[in-house]
Amino acid sequence: MDRTYILSVPEEYQDLAREISMVSGKIYSKAVNFFKRIQAKGIHVSRKTFDQYMEWWLHQKSFKLHSQSKQAAYQQFWTAYQAYLKKLQKAKEKGQDTSKIRPPFRNKKYNKVVFKKSAIHFKDGDLILSNGKEQAPMVIKGCCLKGAPKYAELIFHQDKKKYYLHIVVEVEEGKIENTAGVMAIDLGVIHPMVCFDGRKVLIYNGGILNSKIRYRNKKLGEFQQKLSKCQKDSRKFKELLRAKREVLRRVNNQIRDVLEKYTSYLVGYCIKNGIGTIVLGDLKGIRNGARHGKVPNQKIHQWMFRRVARRIEEKAEFVGIEVKFIKENGTSQSCPVCGSKNKPENRNYECKSCGFRYHRDGVGAINIYRKYTGSLSLVVGLLACPTGVRYTPHLCCPIEWNIHPVGKTA
Structure with missing residues (x-):
């Protein structure tokens, strides 16, 4: 690789x-x-x-x-x-x-x-x-x-006003031992990833990511409004267009940074805990015929589940972790204990048949795990409360490893 x-x-x-x-x-x-x-x-x-x-x-x-x-x-x-x-x-x-x-x-x-x-x-x-x-x-x-x-390529970085060398090297793909574990991942709009490995649920907080997407939408709307009032190809029009591209470039880089750190942390967690298979919910076609209103439709169409899934696949392949996709129809509504259907309210799930209560996205990840492994029921007493991973600029992997296809060396 x-x-x-x-x-x-x-x-x-x-x-x-x-x-x-x-x-x-x-x-x-x-x-x-x-x-x-x-x-x-x-x-x-x-x-x-x-x-x-x-x-x-x-x-x-x-x-x-x-x-x-x-x-x-x-x-x-x-x-x-x-x-x-x-x-x-x-x-x-x-x-x-x-x-x-x-x-x-x-x-x-x-x-x-x-x-x-x-x-x-x-x-x-x-x-x-x-x-x-x-x-x-x-x-x-x-x-x-x-x-x-x-x-190697010598490229001028416009944002830094300096020349940088991009050196491509060939490295051996890493392999991990004790890969019997399975990690199920439920990709969501509010939380980009919610994972379950058979023991506990791990929620990757989407607050920072969603705030950056909302900021991008806000600035894009402001620039579009100003551009509509200017004559095309005029001096003011070109200045606004350059400013718009610069703002979008910076925000998109920040969004990419969040996703890269989250996916690297995820694969590092899998290596540390002997996870050999990652199971993702197949969301193909979820945008087709979306009719939920203006704001929900915008969130669905800006949902970066394909981008997240692709980065997980690339990084998992690098260390020898297998990635599988399965249909996730009804996984957020089925009770993992008794199997009955219940519509969740807000971010909470409560089963009206057996009284099981848990985080809504956590239930989705648990059901994807059950669907792949064939487990019939869940022992509630062994299920721990969900834990969270919050983005910070210096978020590190649980272990030291070289995973990024694009890395920076001082």
Whole structure:
């Protein structure tokens, strides 16, 4: 499995990073201009002809960049152009309007620099990125990577106003022992995850997450109202549009941080307690025909259950935990003790037949567990009160482990 380390480029190499990024932009722009001229003449160009022309053109120049990085610069355009052709073909097959599908014919002053495996070296714990024979290499001292580097990308982060290195390394998938346990997870709107492992219920509090979603909706509404009063493409319109994108970017990053910490904590808990199987409720099609009113419909359509389930799958696969999906029809209404149907009130569940009382989402997780394991009834005396996990900026896993496919290393 691949893992990406994000390393800050030292200040002494920021100017060099900007320089080689500009070189990469010139090569990319040359590829764009070449295709523009060829397309205007109605000539079809193969990949071999394209590569030969770009290699001939680069041979005439003396760019201070590694040869593999030069190739990667114009190959980025070829990849983008092929993606454009596939998208155009799909639109034609479906009979859709293709006028808005534009080819990637935009020149770039700056472009990301790709360092392939031949340009990456390790020496005495230092990461050395070669820029060719005529240019000094970029040296990142004290770099600790847990795996063999496959390639690296030099990318400018607009929010930080600095260049960063994204280094992709190949790591071995982890395996855990004593994986007989089962963890059932009920995905919810108010609480993103409610888990039951056969002994206790664990509730991941959704207060912070829902507050950030409400804030995003509020700011989006404010910007849309202001934009509707401005003339399109005016100076004020463009300023508001940039401000809107910046606010949404920051809030979406905060939402992602909550989900990443919660899912990492969950998989860490499974490793610590010997959980070998995670069972998720299958919510496919839950949005179809949702007619609950304006506010409830908005909550359902902004519910990120697919995103949460996907991150759980990816992180569980990394450590060898199996993920299963089962239908969760009626799991929030069935009594886990006697099996009778009862409609819960607010966040509480009470069985009118046997008097069982518990948290509503906890009942859903318990019933998913029963449905998967085949347990017929629940011993109420052994069921502990639900415990909660609340988000904090420094929320840590129960154990130390390397799970994030995208990690940050200072």
